[in-house]
Amino acid sequence: MAVEIRLPTLLRPHADGAPSVTAEGDTVGAVFSDLTERFPGLSGQLVDAGGALHKFVNVYLNDDDIRYLDALDTKVDEGDVVSILPAVAGG
């Protein structure tokens, strides 16, 4: 299952500068594993040490926040778009 992954500017240097890349997998987690295997610099940027989605990123499958779906276990279909966005906050 090939999906497009859109990267924020901050993470692109870890993926040869590309704004988007294609990765394989049946779930968002599997797609991220494929992605970090090819681009090790992204390792630790997406998933925390406990294996959960990192709190500093938001991930959307097409128009939906995966935290409100099945998080990293969310199923993906061919042609889906996974958008990785930074969590922007302050005080």
Next chain:
Amino acid sequence: MSGFALPLLRLTASQYQRVVGHCYHGLPDEACGLLVGPVAGGEATGAVSGVYPARNADASSRTYTVDGKDFLRASREAEARGHEIVGVWHSHTHTDAYPSPTDVRQAVDPMWVYVIVSLRDEAPTLRAFRIRDGAIAECQVVLEAG
């Protein structure tokens, strides 16, 4: 005070009004939004092609979190223009227009411009900063017609 180049942030009068208006509209909570513009050589140029008000997911007078869906929408519109998200703005309802320790700690992208609007006084104060490796440097802001 810093070794990094600072863009000159150029806002049109209507962009300025939209940013400041959204900040007042958000009271008593902090308000926030995103700046879209061109990037050259991996750096924001200071030009702004669009300002995108966002919901403050914290609904707080002390903190803000840009609503993720609003970020997604702004990033898609940026992409359609061939531009990028180049900054974020938020209001300080009772303090200076200067990055708080929380703002510095949580600064996302060293390429971005961080705009802060203080509503503490009768007239709003808008200032812009780069935050890189914990260092704060102020960017000049120029208001243009339009």
